[in-house]
Amino acid sequence: MSTFASSRETTEGTIYSVTGGDWDQVASEIGSAKEERVVVNMGPQHPSTHGVLRLMLELEGETITELRCGIGYLHTGIEKNTEFRTWTQGVTFVTRMDYLSPLFNETTYCLGVEKLLGITNDVPERASVIRVMMMEFNRISSHMVALGTGALELGAITPMFFAFREREKVLDVFEKVSGLRMNMAYIRPGGVAQDLPEGTVAGIRELIKDLRKNFKDNAKLLIGNSIWIKRTKGVGYLDLAGCITLGVTGPVLRSTGMPWDLRKTQPYCGYENYDFDVITADTCDVYGRFLIRMQELEQSLRIIEQCCDKLDKLEGAPVMVADKKIAWPAQLSLGGDGLGNSLDHIRQIMGTSMEALIHHFKIVTEGFRVPAGQVYTPVESPRGELGAHLVSDGGTRPYRVHFRAPSFSNLQSTSAMCEGSLIADVVAAVASIDPVMGDVDR
Amino acid sequence: MSEQKGSFGIQGTGDTSGYGGLVRSSFSPTSAQKPYGSYFDEVTDELERAFPEFNDAIEKVVVDRGELTLHIKRQRLFDVAKTLRDTETLRFEVCLGVSGVHYPEDSQRELHAVYELLSMTNNRRLRLEVSTPDSDPHIPSLVEVWAGTNWHEREAYDMFGIIFDGHPALTRILMPDDWPGHPQRKDYPLGGISVEYVGATIPSPDNRRSYR
CATH class of the missing domain: 1.10.645.10 (Cytochrome-c3 Hydrogenase, chain B)
Structure with missing residues (x-):
């Protein structure tokens, strides 16, 4: 009985799940297997794959015979979202x-x-x-x-x-x-x-x-x-x-x-x-x-x-x-409570010009x-x-x-x-x- | 393209919050007349010389904002692309990608695929645009011409449902394999749908429990 996480039989062959620290057992078990072709899944959380990149490697010994990338783990729909703003x-x-x-x-x-x-x-x-x-x-x-x-x-x-x-x-x-x-x-x-x-x-x-x-x-x-x-x-x-x-x-x-x-x-x-x-x-x-x-x-x-x-x-x-x-109606300025619209601009739109206020509102909300x-x-x-x-x-x-x-x-x-x-x-x-x-x- | 009056040019309800439903108007650029200016005449003339069925293949030539777009019949796309790549005077050796666009109001031409080409030899750019009806969303694959379009075509398939005939492995690339629908189509909502994964469902925002 091996001590690594689990293994199961599929039509593609035996699949071993490795969780770390158990490589020796897996290697010895694979070594006794009939097949020489090994498929290794790398990522999507492997520290050296630059973020959530998944690589599927088909190996013969240490040599890669086929490599495929699995991507999409960080798809956030930015392109779609911009259509609504x-x-x-x-x-x-x-x-x-x-x-x-x-x-x-x-x-x-x-x-x-x-x-x-x-x-x-x-x-x-x-x-x-x-x-x-x-x-x-x-x-x-x-x-x-x-x-x-x-x-x-x-x-x-x-x-x-x-x-x-x-x-x-x-x-x-x-x-x-x-x-x-x-x-x-x-x-x-x-x-x-x-x-x-x-x-x-x-x-x-x-x-x-x-x-x-x-x-x-x-x-x-x-x-x-x-x-x-x-x-x-x-x-x-x-x-x-x-x-x-x-x-x-x-x-x-x-x-x-x-x-x-x-x-x-x-x-x-x-x-x-x-x-x-x-x-x-x-x-x-x-x-x-x-x-x-x-x-x-x-x-x-x-x-x-x-x-x-x-x-x-x-x-x-x-x-x-x-x-x-x-143009955006106001320049930003740093106030006591953080970064915001410049006080001069606020004074103008709130105190002196109704049209400037409407313009500011329209350009900011409607664009x-x-x-x-x-x-x-x-x-x-x-x-x-x-x-x-x-x-x-x-x-x-x-x-x-x-x-x-x-x-x-x-x-x-x-x-x-x-x-x-x-x-x-x-x-x-x-x-x-x-x-x-x-x-x-x- | 319709003429805009003023920057705000309100029509209809004027609702821009999005909660009243976004209103989309369709538009279709007009065909340009020769001379096109810049290097555009040279490119089209050379293509016409190298590709005898030019008039049959090109639906229209659009010159807008200093960019040249060739609208091509989808049956002819592969041949035109190969000619653009191989003709010595054209040499568009790089395809920068495929961008799908969905125009639901453009009857029988709902789905568009837009290819950006680059000629490093001549330092020129060119855009190809191909349309296909939603009921028969097939466009020939250009992987054989530019291997780099492989992933880009998979993305356009994933997001718009355009089927690229002849692609070596046309599968989803960004969305999960069992994802229903094609998210960047205009008839696909932005939110408000339950997110489904294998063995689990994450309810849409309006159906989640509130934290009080």
Whole structure:
């Protein structure tokens, strides 16, 4: 009688349920079985599967003969929900998809709404610069998680501590600017929710120096590390042809030597005015993908520095479109009881202008109408091409919102990367794709 | 597309809370006239040259907000897609995904599948739109042309019930396998239904017990 949780006979063969700590018994029992083919279910709660990802592995010994992904455990119906809210409220939903890069979700959605409204060129320059700066900070915080957890999954604990320490500093910037560390709903159709608080740019300049030094130290922990090299070089191989046919974008595509970055090839938010390099590698493997992420950190810092210079010049410029029929009626301000509508605005609508009160009420409860049509607006998120397919029927709510999520498309390549490799390499391959399950399942 | 008067442009009851039932109006974009502008003329001309049955396959060409959309008959989708990928001057080598849209008022064309294509070679984008009647929701699968559409087609099937003929394993991808209905269709409510799992039922919000 074996001591592991349970086993039962099915038409597919014997199924063993393992709960941990009983691997020896299972292994010995399987060893005496006639069949050599073993199917192992990994996840959806396995610590190294990046959230609720389920992998079904068919093994022969330690070699994977077939791999399938099971997804959908984090499906929250965000696309459906947005159809029942105003265009502005949609931001609050979509920011929760890819929870490691919320500002990219917001930007791609807002660019889509602005394109539908035909106000793309009316968005103030200061708003675009703030968007770029916030997105690049977000790229840093997202890459920090990718590098930290990626290293952790391969057994290196220190890089994770260091990466999360740096990420924390970036989240502090988000908190200072938007009031929230994650899911900020900061970028809104027409601009951003509020201007930068005083002293932000000066603080960011100081932070850049600090981050730049620490990034170099962190990189040293991995780049020359012989264990890291052995676990990542030649692992999770996917070449250019594979990436193209599977629609894989982002660092995975750039690790094949293809310099495809939408910030360069199809610029948005004024990225054509910034000086930065597209980082590539030619290894097609896990090592190259992490190397790209490490080097992209420096490029993001370069862009943020240029943003700081631009912001100094644009001090006091508006951060929301001038059209009062679209712009949110009030800027937020910090009062004694927390963040809320500015007191000047409250005084105006409650005390002096009935029309302003009606306008505020209408635009907040009903929202604005968006002319009928459909658009697709892509941005380069830390994971690849994130695109919003928005359809409007001319109403105050979206008719259909669909997101082309980079994690969803890239995760599809797991089978191509892993079949034929060893079981331990699956963890490295999945980590190099850096899927966020909120983005995959939406 | 109808013309909008004013930003608020109230018609009917003006109820926007959603509790009075959402009113949806259907719309259909008009076909564009040549010249289309930008690279759109080049793309359509090249496609016409490489695909002789162009006029039979393309229902209409829509140019809106700087984006090109080709509405294609579903019987011809596979051939058009293959031509777009393989013709040297077109080279749309990446399909970014499939997005379903449900237009219940668009009689005999209720379900639409929207494909976003990208040509990295020429740095161009193109959208294909295919419609199918709700009573016969079949569209040919493009997995053979772009392997990456595999999961996207499964999602469109899961959410809209579009059946992609020729797909290697068309199963649900986000919802549980035994889920009834296709959630992102317009005739599927947002909430107020009991959530069912195998062996358990979670009642809808209005049927749950209240905590006092």
